[in-house]
Amino acid sequence: MAEKKSKAQYDIEYAKTNLKRIPLNVQKDKYNDIKAHADNMDESVNGFIKRAIDETINKDVHLSFIKQHSDSMGETRLEFMKRAVMTTIERDKQAKQ
Numbered sequence: 703m704a705e706k707k708s709k710a711q712y713d714i715e716y717a718k719t720n721l722k723r724i725p726l727n728v729q730k731d732k733y734n735d736i737k738a739h740a741d742n743m744d745e746s747v748n749g750f751i752k753r754a755i756d757e758t759i760n761k762d763v764h765l766s767f768i769k770q771h772s773d774s775m776g777e778t779r780l781e782f783m784k785r786a787v788m789t790t791i792e793r794d795k796q797a798k799q
Contacts, residue, residue: 726751
């Protein structure tokens with residue numbers, strides 16, 4: 703029994719030191735949608751929310767790069783993306799030859 707208490711105490715101390723809770727309120731219908739999606743992806747709601755945050759941060763970093771580069775080239779983001787895709791397609795075609 704003492705071993706279980708020490709494990710529980712360790713978990714509490716770890717959480718206090720290393721974790722930050724983020725309360726999140728959503729409408730019940732929205733929670734049901736989130737839960738259904740998480741279940742469909744074989745993950746917990748918490749895991750899904752963490753993944754969604756990580757993916758959004760990653761996407762925003764890339765969008766920031768695109769914005770900076772397209773602005774420096776005097777292009778809209780759409781023009782830059784079109785040019786990047788066309789350049790890649792041309793490079794791929796040449797690599798196949």
